[in-house]
Amino acid sequence: MSRSHDRLSARRATRARLPLSGRGLLSAPASLARRLEHAEALDRMARPLARAVGRAVPAGAQADALHGVWLGQPVHPVLTALPLGFWTSATVLDFVPGTERASQILLALGLAGALPTAAAGLADWSALHREQQRVGLAHAASGAGASVLFAASLLARVLGRTTGGRVLALGGLAAITAGSFLGRHMAFGLGAGASHAEPVAHLAPLGWHDLCRIYELPDGRLARRQLGYLTLAVLRQGSDVMAVADQCAHLGGPLHQGSLSESPDGPCVTCPWHGSTFALTDGSVVHGPATAPQPAFDSRIVEGGMVQVRPARPAQ
Numbered sequence: 001m002s003r004s005h006d007r008l009s010a011r012r013a014t015r016a017r018l019p020l021s022g023r024g025l026l027s028a029p030a031s032l033a034r035r036l037e038h039a040e041a042l043d044r045m046a047r048p049l050a051r052a053v054g055r056a057v058p059a060g061a062q063a064d065a066l067h068g069v070w071l072g073q074p075v076h077p078v079l080t081a082l083p084l085g086f087w088t089s090a091t092v093l094d095f096v097p098g099t100e101r102a103s104q105i106l107l108a109l110g111l112a113g114a115l116p117t118a119a120a121g122l123a124d125w126s127a128l129h130r131e132q133q134r135v136g137l138a139h140a141a142s143g144a145g146a147s148v149l150f151a152a153s154l155l156a157r158v159l160g161r162t163t164g165g166r167v168l169a170l171g172g173l174a175a176i177t178a179g180s181f182l183g184r185h186m187a188f189g190l191g192a193g194a195s196h197a198e199p200v201a202h203l204a205p206l207g208w209h210d211l212c213r214i215y216e217l218p219d220g221r222l223a224r225r226q227l228g229y230l231t232l233a234v235l236r237q238g239s240d241v242m243a244v245a246d247q248c249a250h251l252g253g254p255l256h257q258g259s260l261s262e263s264p265d266g267p268c269v270t271c272p273w274h275g276s277t278f279a280l281t282d283g284s285v286v287h288g289p290a291t292a293p294q295p296a297f298d299s300r301i302v303e304g305g306m307v308q309v310r311p312a313r314p315a316q
């Protein structure tokens, strides 16, 4: 066997023994984010803070606005583009002679954009799972740290300490980059903000399918029924049957265990986990934190009282 082959095998064996965090610099941030998920010590701060946010922004129109129910997707990631864009531009302009005034304006705009961004982020964060909240706490701390550094940078420049202001801006950029990484870990790694009912569209069989006999469904109460791989939350009201995917679009809570209410547009179900409310007629979001609609099913009753369902087309 050649010497180079021996060296290659030895390198592979060493790599296999190394823990994930030891594989290189590039894997270190991901490894840190995963460790944050399990940092139970953060719960001491996260729980009271989540309760305080819940008290400050109770369920209702204001919370819905912050979550992005009106937009059909979480509003926090959209707003994040404002401070991130302004502050990055300001820091880049610091390397372009004669643009100090423009940098100061961009820093101020970033600070103005940071406030609604933080408010929307806090509202979303207060209705997350524990692991997501732990990472979210570090994400928020990075954002707050960046805001302080950019504010200090602006102040230093206004006071004529331009070089110091530029150094502070570089620190702010580092903090906001770290915070952005953690935010993406929450979204892509932990599914915060994504629709947890999205796979339903791929799992629901096309066309009409037998669900159960109508007399097997309790009248006026939610029931759980299986349709192939899918679990549905089903409500019978007399001879009307309404069905939506059981897994809540927000974070997968069991809607069949939710509570029922009436709205002008018909019956609604409220998720037992974080209170998202969906219209049972078409799955549309009535209240957040969910922003994506709940997949709904058309129903009909055929011979022998058999209830059949099929995926409903999204409302136009």
Ligand code: FES
Binding pocket: 248, 249, 250, 251, 252, 253, 271, 272, 273, 274, 275, 276, 289, 290
């Ligand atoms: S899982 Fe959060 S509201 Fe349903």
